[in-house]
């Protein structure tokens with residue numbers, strides 16, 4: 564493992580455009596269960612019934628039961644060693660952008676600035692009927708939160724059947740096309756179009772470093788270095804190795 568960490572650190576040091584694609588696995592050590600693991604959100608709630616835009620339109624009150632469950636867990640969560648390590652790498656000039664599928668805000672709380680929220684975020688709520696937007700905090704005492712027009716509000720996260728925010732989609736495509744190194748952390752890479760990012764990067768000759776507790780379908784196909792373990796421990800080890808190699812501040 565030490566050799567693999569050393570190789571990964573060297574790749575990052577020698578890259579002038581490094582991205583991270585993150586998924587729910589990076590927040591598991593913060594106490595937020597992932598989606599597809601044992602005890603994951605989709606073992607409790609069927610995504611077709613709770614996470615599609617059709618389901619929300621048909622029965623928003625039911626979908627809010629899941630959203631409230633998630634919100635309670637997410638609002639108590641704090642960034643872990645993986646979020647903090649990525650924040651540090653950005654400050655040192657070694658990580659240029661994070662593309663996250665998560666909507667938990669933990670990258671920003673962990674010190675990262677350049678975060679592309681591919682599946683939106685839960686800081687705001689919108690009315691699908693009249694278009695009015697609200698801050699989630701302003702509606703925290705209401706369940707389910709309602710618009711002044713009387714309809715139930717939807718958080719600005721991407722539900723199945725909804726488009727990816729256009730700016731996140733085009734920026735991610737552009738960055739993946741020119742990245743030299745892509746860190747893929749804590750994602751099963753089963754959900755499209757986010758899972759096209761590793762392929763696009765690889766086709767454009769990026770090195771792919773995958774960090775996951777388990778192997779994924781990427782591991783034997785496009786991953787160059789597979790670092791098996793928890794995101795917190797592995798990210799911390801890579802950051803320490805970069806520092807040990809004298810990687811103070813990287814000139815960009």
Ligand code: OAD
Pocket residue numbers: 585586587588589591592597598599600603610614664665682721722723748749750751752753754774775776777779792793794795
């Ligand atoms: P998944 O639940 O599909 O995958 C989580 C991945 O993290 C798995 O590969 C786990 O092995 C890994 N993992 C779990 N704990 C870990 C840890 N401590 N350290 C490292 N890896 C760990 O979650 P995502 O890939 O993020 O979308 O799912 C993608 C999308 O599917 C989500 O954004 C969400 C969901 O449906 C929407 O709701 C639109």
